Amino acid sequence: MANTLAAGSLTFNPLYKEVKIRITRSLAAGKWKSGEAIPSESRLAEQFNVSIGTIRKAIDELVAERILLRQQGRGTFVATHTEDRTLFYFFHIVGKDGSRELPVSEMLSFDKRKADSRYEASLSIARGTKIFHIQNLLKLAGAPVLFDEITVPAALFPDLDEEIFAQRDGTIYGLYQARYGINVIRIIERLSAASPPPPVAALLGLRVTAPALMIRRVAYTYNDTPVEHRVSWVSTEHHEYLSDLWKNEAR
Amino acid sequence: MANTLAAGSLTFNPLYKEVKIRITRSLAAGKWKSGEAIPSESRLAEQFNVSIGTIRKAIDELVAERILLRQQGRGTFVATHTEDRTLFYFFHIVGKDGSRELPVSEMLSFDKRKADSRYEASLSIARGTKIFHIQNLLKLAGAPVLFDEITVPAALFPDLDEEIFAQRDGTIYGLYQARYGINVIRIIERLSAASPPPPVAALLGLRVTAPALMIRRVAYTYNDTPVEHRVSWVSTEHHEYLSDLWKNEAR
DNA sequence: TTCGATTTGTTCGTATGTATT
DNA sequence: TAATACATACGAACAAATCGA
Numbered sequence: 011m012a013n014t015l016a017a018g019s020l021t022f023n024p025l026y027k028e029v030k031i032r033i034t035r036s037l038a039a040g041k042w043k044s045g046e047a048i049p050s051e052s053r054l055a056e057q058f059n060v061s062i063g064t065i066r067k068a069i070d071e072l073v074a075e076r077i078l079l080r081q082q083g084r085g086t087f088v089a090t091h092t093e094d095r096t097l098f099y100f101f102h103i104v105g106k107d108g109s110r111e112l113p114v115s116e117m118l119s120f121d122k123r124k125a126d127s128r129y130e131a132s133l134s135i136a137r138g139t140k141i142f143h144i145q146n147l148l149k150l151a152g153a154p155v156l157f158d159e160i161t162v163p164a165a166l167f168p169d170l171d172e173e174i175f176a177q178r179d180g181t182i183y184g185l186y187q188a189r190y191g192i193n194v195i196r197i198i199e200r201l202s203a204a205s206p207p208p209p210v211a212a213l214l215g216l217r218v219t220a221p222a223l224m225i226r227r228v229a230y231t232y233n234d235t236p237v238e239h240r241v242s243w244v245s246t247e248h249h250e251y252l253s254d255l256w257k258n259e260a261r
Numbered sequence: 262m263a264n265t266l267a268a269g270s271l272t273f274n275p276l277y278k279e280v281k282i283r284i285t286r287s288l289a290a291g292k293w294k295s296g297e298a299i300p301s302e303s304r305l306a307e308q309f310n311v312s313i314g315t316i317r318k319a320i321d322e323l324v325a326e327r328i329l330l331r332q333q334g335r336g337t338f339v340a341t342h343t344e345d346r347t348l349f350y351f352f353h354i355v356g357k358d359g360s361r362e363l364p365v366s367e368m369l370s371f372d373k374r375k376a377d378s379r380y381e382a383s384l385s386i387a388r389g390t391k392i393f394h395i396q397n398l399l400k401l402a403g404a405p406v407l408f409d410e411i412t413v414p415a416a417l418f419p420d421l422d423e424e425i426f427a428q429r430d431g432t433i434y435g436l437y438q439a440r441y442g443i444n445v446i447r448i449i450e451r452l453s454a455a456s457p458p459p460p461v462a463a464l465l466g467l468r469v470t471a472p473a474l475m476i477r478r479v480a481y482t483y484n485d486t487p488v489e490h491r492v493s494w495v496s497t498e499h500h501e502y503l504s505d506l507w508k509n510e511a512r
Numbered sequence: 513t514t515c516g517a518t519t520t521g522t523t524c525g526t527a528t529g530t531a532t533t
Numbered sequence: 534t535a536a537t538a539c540a541t542a543c544g545a546a547c548a549a550a551t552c553g554a
Contacts, residue, residue: 024542026542062543067542081519081550102504201501203454223474312525336532336538336539
């Protein structure tokens, strides 16, 4: 046994993993804002006192995870929720005819309340924690297609109110990112088929017994921290949910 | 204009992209069978007359695409559809209680027929081409959960018959791979909610008007060549469809 | 428009570590 | 134990894209 020392409780990561972790920590701490460039590879190599190749390998993984974005000649940037590339990564509803368009969102309600036990697991928050609860109706080509119920811990969005939410430019995740420094980088969705509650059916223009797609989503930021719980009802009369594992255009 | 030469019709790929393409061609041609090791990095570097780093970069991408599988000290292998890691990549139905198990499949029908126009687009085959058409019932924990209708071009599966299909070990894609050298490496699924046809509802133990999940899948092999068309009906009473972009355990 | 500085992209080479057989 | 194969890390050189002087 040559390396009995390594048997300690610590896990020894490769250098590039350590670098990746430290970069991720800086991102989570908001050291570099979204859309901004992080230091150049050569500068990071100096700071971390490692070779440029090690920096590249760390950044390679963050780019593959869509957390960073590299551009030759310009620099490396914190990915934003305003780029076309990113938008459809978190929106999976497409027309059955193959059309792809971004929805127009209309806020239906906004309130602050206390979390019930439902969110303890998915949002890792205690019962009674203050949350925002928001309802939206999304239209595609003018027709209502999707109804959203969004739940987020109020603590993460200090001054959020109805006005700010409704008057935002761009997407909801763009708002989280630009105003609150919260970066949604991953979502997990669970889909099932069911008949929507009558009020939802009415909003979507469906018969009460009509089948609809129910989507339960949890959105995560760095280090698998959950930040949003969302339940959606989708009318699949003219639209469907597209699941394309490995649609990595930029590989 | 310094580089008028580059304006030719050829696209100049980086070396590692060329290497990747040539490796992929060898895979598509069946040069290395699934589960087998491909030549070592140093040997490939000799063959292609490039540095080992360039080989690594090409293989990096193929590993990220789950086409190859690297194991330190052993070699680099053609990924198979028998590894636990891979299995759930193509099977997305999980229990609502979070349970994950592989289904038990029961073949209901098997026949050879001529393709109608429906498959021209999705399978890139002409109307009238011979196809196999197979129906399956999948059970989880003993209960029927999913009904499958599979369509594949007969030309790709020369000696396939009812016996071979029903008596296979392992998964359907495992059969495609082991017996016919056809490697499914990517699927695109389109989900909607609808009431299943009465015979399907009966099989799944659903009321005729009950909502179910309909999944239309196209499976692809190398170079985005479609090889299978599949329509599934899922009872989402106790199960749901899990969409987890970026569940890359091994990163 | 041109040029130079900066930054990422590609390719090569070498050395050493670690896992497998 | 030795040989083999992949993993990590370093360094160097040049190409290509970008941007501002």
